[in-house]
Structure formats: structure tokens, C-alpha cells
Amino acid sequence: MSFLRLEGLSKCFGNFVAVNDVNLDVEKGEFVSLLGPSGCGKTTTLQMIGGFVTPTEGKIFINGQDITGVRPNKRNLGIVFQSYALFHHMTIHDNVAFGLEMRNIEKVERDARVHETLSLVHLEDFAHRFPRELSGGQQQRVALARALVIRPEVLLLDEPLSALDAKIREDMRIELRAIQRTVGTTTILVTHDQSEAMAMSDRIAVMNNGELVQVDRPHTAYEYPGDSFVTEFLGKSNMFAGIVKDVSDGITAVDVAGVTVLARSKQFEVEAAVNVSIRPEKIKFTGQSKGLVEGAINARIFLGNQWVFQLDTPMGEFVVVSQNTGHEEAEEGHKAGLDWSAQDMRILPRETD
Amino acid sequence: MAHQSNYKNNARPYLLSSPALLFYVGLFMIPLIMTFMLSFYSFDINRGGILPGFSLANYAEVLADSYFHRIFIRTFLLSILVTFFCVLLGTPEAYILHRMSSRWKSLCMLAILGPLLVSVVVRTLGWAILIGSDGIINRTLLAIGLIDAPVKLMFTMTGLVIALVHVLIPFMVLSVWASLQKLDSMVESAGQSLGATPFIVLRRIVIPQIMPGVLSGSLIVFALTASAFATPSILGGRRLKVVATTAYDEYLGTLNWPLGAAIAVLLLIANVIIITGYNKFIEYKYAQAFK
Secondary structure (H helix, E strand, C coil): CCCEEEEEEEEEECCEEEEEEEEEEECCCCEEEEECCCCCCHHHHHHHHHCCCCCCEEEEEECCEECCCCCHHHCCEEEECCCCCCCCCCCHHHHHHHHHHHCCCCHHHHHHHHHHHHHHCCCHHHCCCCHHHCCHHHHHHHHHHHHHCCCCCEEEEECCCCCCCHHHHHHHHHHHHHHHHHHCCEEEEEECCHHHHHHHCCEEEEEECCEEEEEECHHHHHHCCCCHHHHHHCCCCEEEEEEEEEEECCEEEEEECCEEEEEECCCCCCCCEEEEEECHHHCEEECCCCCCEEEEEEEEEECCCEEEEEEEECCEEEEEEEECCCCCCCCCCCEEEEECCHHHCEEEECCCC | CHHHHHHHHHHHHHHHHHHHHHHHHHHHHHHHHHHHHHCCCEEEHHHCEEECCCCCHHHHHHHHCHHHHHHHHHHHHHHHHHHHHHHHHHHHHHHHHHHCCHHHHHHHHHHHHHHHHCCHHHHHHHHHHHHCCCCHHHHHHHHCCCCCCCCCCCCCHHHHHHHHHHHHHHHHHHHHHHHHHHCCCHHHHHHHHCCCCHHHHHHHHHHHHHHHHHHHHHHHHHHHHHCCCHHHHHHHCCCCCCHHHHHHHHHHCCCCHHHHHHHHHHHHHHHHHHHHHHHHHHHHHHCCCCC
16 A cells, blocks of 8 residues: 555535535655646645545545544644744744643753754754744744654645746755755655656646546646646646547647648547647748748747747738757748647647537 | 925824814813812802812821821722732733644634723623622632632722723733733744743743733733722722722712812822822833844
8 A cells, every 4th residue: 555545535615516526646755746827726635635625525645644634733644734824923943842842852862853854955054033033934944843743644735836936936845855855755745836846756636627537747747638627727838629530550630720630649540629739949940831831920029038920821820939059040920830749749638518 | 495394204194183282181181281280179068169269288188187097008909009010910821822823823813812802891890790799700619619608809909909900901901912022933943942931931042031921011000900990880889999989989989079189189290190100110120132
């Protein structure tokens, strides 16, 4: 049995189903992100693991033990809250020591462990300050130290970086990941930020409308999204509705507004309603009337490391991203052909009303 | 042009605040200064009442007479007791209110603030009806056989404390409530996740963080009790004089205005000393963690 197991976990608030039959297995030491838009049930799931919300149905196991009915203070979990929830009337040292004090650990060992954990987050010189005197990033690290010092079975991170500035947020991603690797604590991160989830986790669990949609390694989830929702939620995509026209030799031909698009797939039948999708960075410009489809550039945005183009084509609106290689790219108003490999084109089921 | 607009901007705050300032100076500062001056005058009924002059005789009289000592001590004791019970009842009240669902919260808030809409005199007369020896409380207790003779509540410290706590507890609740609003709702969960029982969370995490609210609330309650007039005069009367009612009696009973003024000034000084001292203590104690 896996280290942390969610078994058929559901939560209803009146008639509203916040979490619906979530099954998830997390290995010891693994870093898994619960990713989804707000209201998808990811925070409720985390609160059920933490013990602050009682599941309507289902069970939670840690290390083979059913902890579904165990009170939050008996679960031995480290939780980092979105707002950090530091104890503002205590020094940093006392904040971190609190969990050890609750476990009746001797003062000598307690102080040693507090110092060790504060060193881990590079805050050993701030032990006697108060939370108010620290920056957002530092407070965040105190919250992390406070959660880690008790050597929790599982570390739960509830949108831990969302209150930080963009710059610090990126640094903290790397640092948080490094710390997690060092201590090896099984970690669940809740976030709505797909790049955060992809940057830090071993696996991503994408949630939508209270259900777990896809659980995969970040690269797999990005390259082979299971449905249209995951495609659009993980990164950007050009997605078009079409109808399957022909299937042969593992190549499926889809008609999109009169343009035939080829993709490697054999799971759909002829006349099936599908979406075809391709990532913006997988598309290349070719000369006029040479590509698979032709369009007029109606917007061009320069982002420093890359260019973003918007094109009108017979298929619909395309977004193309290309690396900035040092020289000026195609200009607004010009026509250009677009080319891509059938390998990079994905076909996904489309729900028709 | 720029100069002119600059000038206008500088004068504007003063112009805008001048009505309030005039009001404040005219109706508060001037009477206060006149009371202060009056307290140095002397009073002789045979020589025509109030005699202008400068003497500290009134202060000496108050500070030397054990009759006045008792009144000041009683007022101080009353303030301490009322403050104590307001903290004891108001803090949990505010916390429970804070934890309620929003619908019940607004209803209960109304119940707490409602009494503030009724005049203190009316509320105190209500208490007089309730706690009188032939009042509802005594009659009920007698009827159900809990007591044999009426409990004496009118003109006693107990009755006075009960009524004043009722009058002043909204200030306590509001003050604690304000500091609870600032408390991150997640800190309680954080405490629990670290292994603390709900009781320890309350004692070690919630209460210390709302202490500034409790302390400033008790400051308000203390100051208002020390200078309370209506409730002590109705429920305490002549038998249980406090400083405010004593000053009133000097003014309107014996007509010795200078002595009454001296009493009032002494109450003001005592109040200011206690309040600023206490405030300094709070600031010192919580300077680092809160601001």
C-alpha cells in the first residue's frame, strides 16, 4: 500500500458536491501537486487530509493507518497555510518550537532542532525576531520551518507561494523543492498555478469540478493531456473543434473548418466529434503558401526571451510562440504559412451538447 | 498660480476643522479651565458664597478627610470590579460571537449593541425595578424558595457592579471583537496541526493575540466606570457615594462649587494618571509583536 492513500474521498456541503470520489496514491517521499482552478475542490481535499473538514464519504490512510476520524492535533502533519498563520505574539524561535513543545520534547533537544530547521531555511539569525519584522518570503520560510520541525508524516502546502511577489515566488519554488528533497517528507501541494505545480512536483493531480481528472508526471501531463480541460489548464494551446474523417495506419485525419489536420492517434472512430490541439511552441513559420495552413499576423508581442504571434487562419485563431534568436521576426499584417509535425498534434474527445 | 494653490492647500485642513475645533474649545476646553480655576476659589456661606482668590484649601480638605478617602477608594474598587467582570464576561462573549455563522452573528451583535441605543438613565431605572427588595428578581427567588428574605441589591456594591457591567460590556465586546477581526482565522488550525488541543490553542495562541483588545477594552470600561454618574446616583444614591455623585452633591446640595470643582479635578487627574500609565504599560508590553 502506498504511503498516503485517499480512497473514494467525497465532501458535500448541502447539495453542493465539493469533492467527488477522489482516489489518490502517494508514495513515501513523493511530491504531488493538487492543481486546479478555484472552487475545484483542491483546498477541501487538503483540509480533509489535515482533519479540518470531515469527509462525507471515503477514507484517508497514512502509512497503512486509517486516519479519517483522527483529530487534527493527533495526525502529525505539517501544514503551511496560505496566509502562513504565524503566531504573531511569539518570536520566530517560539513559533518553530511550539510543535515540539506540544510533543513534550526536552528544552535542549527542542532548541537544537529549532536551530537545525531554521538553518535549513536560512533563518538561523532571525530566531529572536517577531514575525512582523520579517519580509513575506522570510515569514513563508518560518511557516515551512514550523511545519517541518515536528518531522511530520506528510507535509501539506496550501498555496504557499501565492502571497509572494513574482520574483521571490520563483526563487522560493526552487528552494522549497530543494528543501523537500533534503528532508524527504511526502508532500502535497495545493495550487492553482500550473507553472508552480510543474516546476516543483513529481506528479501533478489535476482537479476540476471536485473530481480528479488526470494524475501524471508534469512532462507527461503537459505533452499528453487526457482531455480538453487539462490541455487548456496546463499551459497554452491552440484548440479547434473538428470531425474525424479518416483513420488509417495510426494516423487520424480530422476536418477543421475545411482544413484537414493529421495526428497520430487511433482511439477515435470516423465521424467522431473531437478537438484537435497543438502547443504554441510546436508550430513553425514557413514561407507563404508552403505550410499546412496560412494566416495573417494580426498581433505580435515581444517578451524578451520569446515572441508571441496571433494569426487569423481558416481554422481559427492561432497563437504561435517562437524563441527570440536575435533578429526581428515576421511583422504584423504579413501573411505566413504555419507548419507542424503530426506527432505534436493531439486529438481529444469533445463533448457535444 | 502654483504658489496660490499651495497656500490654499495649506489652509484648507484648518478651515475645514475649524467648526469642530471651535466647538471643542468652546464647549469642552473653556468649561474645563473654568472648573479648574473655580477649584482654587474659596467658599463661605456667611460671606456670600463663592469668593474668588487662590488657595489650595479645597484640595487639602479632600486629601485630608477620610470621608473623601472612602469615596475615592470606593470608586476605584468599583472600577476595578466592573472592569474585571467585563473582561471575564465580555471576552468569551466576543469570541463566541466571532465563531458564529454570519446570520446569527449579526443578530447577536444587534442584541449586544441594542442597549446602547437606550439612555443609561432608562436602563438603570430598569435595573432598579429588577433588583429592588420588592423587585422581580427577589420576588422570583422568594417564590421558588431559593431565599427566605429579599436579597439586598439596591444601594449595594453588588447591585451597582451588576448594573454597570451591563451598561459597559458592549464597549468590552466591541474592543475584543475588533482584535479578533485582525486575527488570522488559520492560526487556530495551525496550532491544532502542530499538536495543540483546542483548549491550548485558545490559551496559548488566541488569548495572547487578542490581549491588546482586552486591555484597551478594559481601559475604556475603567475610565467610564470611574466617571459614571447616572447609574451610581440611581442605584447607589446617598448611601453609596462615588466621586462623580459627590461632586454633584457639593455643587447642587451644599452649593460649595469650589469644593465640587476640586473633587472633579482630582478625579480627572487620577483618571488621566491611571489611563496613561496603563496605556504606556500596554505599549511597552506589545510594542515588538504588534503595532
